[in-house]
Amino acid sequence: MSIKRSVNIACPGCGTTQDITLVEVLNAQTDPDLKEDxxxxxxxRVNCSDCDIDFRVDLPLxxxxxxxxxMIHWVPENEDANREQILEEFDEVIERMNAEAGEQVPVPNVRLVMTRVELVELIYMMEVGMNQRVVEYVKYSIYTRNQEKLDPERHRMLLNVEDSTDDELVFVMQNVEDQxxxxxxxxGRAAYASLLELFADDPEEFMEMFPGPCISARDVLLEDAE
Structure with a gap:
């Protein structure tokens, strides 16, 4: 089941506070309408009762x-939270979900993302049966071959599953600052298929490069640059 909680939040426009209900755990099987949202x-999303501004509240989901x-844990990017803290928070969410469900729920294929667009990208990707590690390897290759044009510090690369075809995968660059x-x-889809064969024969290189639960070519590149 999905889990919601009530919070008191201030409008970013006028500062008015109001009590709202946010989804904290989204179960796609029991609540497909929430998945569509x-x-x-x-x-x-919240509509301010005073100034009528519409805004989205980004909290861990x-x-x-x-x-x-x-299972995907979305923790919005926060300069004050390092990866270890995020992983600890993930464990806390699991414990809270188990407590509210009244039973221990085995942890399935766990992933960690930092933005909503990456969450949506991953859902689309997994639903069509794509290999996330291979896709991120493709992103890594594109970044490294276009270093003068594609700066991972300023640009996030996203797979557009809906616009991809039988012949090619379509990626779009997102400006990190203004989104x-x-x-x-x-x-080329054929090149992706060749990488899938390499993964099937010897997945170790892919697993070492992207061990998880946060599988991201951009993160690897940013870490290498430090």
Whole structure:
């Protein structure tokens, strides 16, 4: 089941506070309507009772899909929270979910993301059966081959599953600062298929490069640059 909680929040526009209900754990199987809200940027949105501004509240969200054996923990990027703290928070969310459900829930295929767009990207990716590690390897290759144009510090690369075809994968660059989408990049589906074969024969290189639960080419590149 999905889990919600009530919070008191201040409007970013006028400062008015109001009590709202936010989704904290989203179960895609029991609440497909909430999943649709997430995919279309309607989840956890608030309309200010005073100034009428509409805004989204980004708090940690646990997305679960038992049928797909998938669990994704979205923790919004925060300069004060390092990866260890985020992983600790993930464990706390699991404990809280188990307590409210009244039973121990086995942890399925666990992933960790830092933005809503990465969460939506991953859901689309997993639903069509794509290999996340191979996709991130492709992103890594594109970044490193275009270092003068694609700066991971300023640009996030996203796979557009819906616009991808049988012949090519479509990637779009997002400006990290203003969240605007920009350059579109294409990668041959045949080359992706070849990488899948390499993964099937010897997954160790992919696993070492992207051990999880946060599987991200951009994170690897930023860590290498430090």
């Amino acid at each position: 997430l995919m279309h940027n309607r989840l956890n 646990l997305y679960t899909d038992a049928k797909a054996e998938l 605007q989408l920009g350059q579109v990049l294409r990668y």
